[in-house]
Amino acid sequence: xxxxxxxxxVEDEHDIAEILKVQLETSGHNVTLIHDGSExxxxxQEQSEEKKIDLYILDRMLPGTTGLEICKxxxxxxxxxxxxxxxxxxxxxxxxxxxxxxAGADDYVTKPFDINILKARVKNLxxxxxxxxxxxxxxxxxxAIKGLKIxxxxxxxxxxxxxxxxxxxxYKLLVTFLKQPGKVLTRNSLIQSIxxxxxxxxxxxxxTHIFGLRKKLGDYSKFIETIRGIGYRxxxxx
Ligand code: CA
Numbered sequence: 001x002x003x004x005x006x007x008x009x010v011e012d013e014h015d016i017a018e019i020l021k022v023q024l025e026t027s028g029h030n031v032t033l034i035h036d037g038s039e040x041x042x043x044x045q046e047q048s049e050e051k052k053i054d055l056y057i058l059d060r061m062l063p064g065t066t067g068l069e070i071c072k073x074x075x076x077x078x079x080x081x082x083x084x085x086x087x088x089x090x091x092x093x094x095x096x097x098x099x100x101x102x103a104g105a106d107d108y109v110t111k112p113f114d115i116n117i118l119k120a121r122v123k124n125l126x127x128x129x130x131x132x133x134x135x136x137x138x139x140x141x142x143x144a145i146k147g148l149k150i151x152x153x154x155x156x157x158x159x160x161x162x163x164x165x166x167x168x169x170x171y172k173l174l175v176t177f178l179k180q181p182g183k184v185l186t187r188n189s190l191i192q193s194i195x196x197x198x199x200x201x202x203x204x205x206x207x208t209h210i211f212g213l214r215k216k217l218g219d220y221s222k223f224i225e226t227i228r229g230i231g232y233r234x235x236x237x238x
Contacts, residue, residue, distance in 0.1 A: 004028045005054035005126050010040040010070065011088065012062050016111075020057065023115050024122065037065030041073060044080060053083065055126055060089040060100065068103045075104035084125035084182075088113070094229030098186055106183040107233070124182030124235065143178040145234075148220045150175060159220060169194045170213040173206075177224060177234040186231040 007029045011017040014035065021031045032053070034040045040062075047053060056074060058067040067087060074080040087105040089096065100108055106125055109118050143150040147160045152175060157164040166174065176185065176193040185193075187203045194209070195201050210232065214221035225233045 004030060006030045006032070006051060007055045007057060007122070008032045008034065008040070008043070008053045009057045010034050010037065010062060010067065011057070011059040012036065013059070016059075016088075019115065020118070023119060027119060027122075029122075035063075037062035037067070037070060039064065040070055041065055044070070044074065044077065047079070052079070054129065055122060056080075056083060056085045057122075058085060058087050058105070060087055060091065068100060071100065071103040071105050082129070084129045086118075086121055086125060097230055098188075101184055101186050101230070102188070106180075108184065121182065128180060128182040143175065145178060145181070145220070145223055148178075148217070148223075150178060159218065164216055166216060167209070167212065169209045170216065173209055173213055177232070181234045184227060184231060184233045188231075190231065 007024055009017055009020050009024075009031060011020065011033070012035045017033050017035065021033050024031050032043070034043055040058075041064075044053070056070075058070055060067040062070075067089075071085055071087065074083065074085060084107075085105045087100045087108040088111060089100060089108055090111045091097070092110045097108055097110075106128070107121050109121060141151060141153040143152060147158075149158045150156070155171060157166055157171065157174065172194045173190060176190065187206050190206050191201045191203075194206075210224065214224060217224070223234050225235050227233060
C-alpha cells in the first residue's frame with residue numbers, strides 16, 4: 001500500500017486543521033490545508049497530475065462552499081470521482097450522516113473525534129482505493145480478507161478450506177462489502193446492490209440478510225460493523 005499519500009484537508013477551524021495536518025504528516029502523508037470551501041474547489045480543479053490528491057478530508061460546514069457541495073463536485077469531476085472522501089461533521093443525526101454519504105462521502109467522523117480513530121479510517125480508505133486500482137488493472141476475480149475468500153467467477157465463498165453455503169442475497173452483500181473495505185454502506189445502497197427485479201427489498205430485509213450472513217461467517221462476522229441508524233462498514237485492519 002502507498003504510505004505517503006497526498007491528502008487535502010478542508011477545515012475552517014484552524015486548531016483542528018493543524019492537529020490533523022501534524023498527525024497525518026507524522027504518519028508519512030503530504031498534507032495540503034485549505035480553510036475556505038470556494039478556495040478548495042479552485043484548488044481541486046487546478047491540481048496537477050504530479051501532485052494529485054489521493055484522499056480528501058472535508059469539514060461539512062465551511063465558509064464559501066459547504067463540504068457537501070465539494071463532495072458532490074468531487075464525485076462528478078472526472079479526475080477525482082474515484083478518490084476516497086472522509087467527511088468531518090459536528091452533526092450526528094443519522095439523516096445528516098446519510099446525506100453526507102449519499103453526496104458521495106465514503107466514511108465520516110463526528111466531532112469531537114479521537115485522532116487515532118481518524119487515522120485508522122484514513123488508512124482503511126487509502127487501502128480501499130489501492131485495492132480498486134488493482135482491480136481495474138488485473139480484473140481480479142478473488143476478493144479476500146485473510147482466510148475469507150470469494151471467487152467472483154465461480155460465485156463461491158470459502159473460509160480457509162471450507163466452502164460456505166450462502167443465499168444469493170447474502171452472497172451479493174458479501175461481494176459488495178469486500179469490494180469496498182472502509183466505506184460506510186447505507187441500507188439504501190445495500191438495497192440497490194441486491195435488488196433484482198420487482199421484488200421489494202426493505203431496510204428490515206437487509207438487516208435480516210446481514211444477520212444470516214454474520215451467522216455463516218462465524219469469527220469473520222466481526223469484520224462487518226453495524227453503524228446504528230445508518231448502515232454497515234467492513235473494517236479490514238491487519
Ligand atoms: Ca466548520
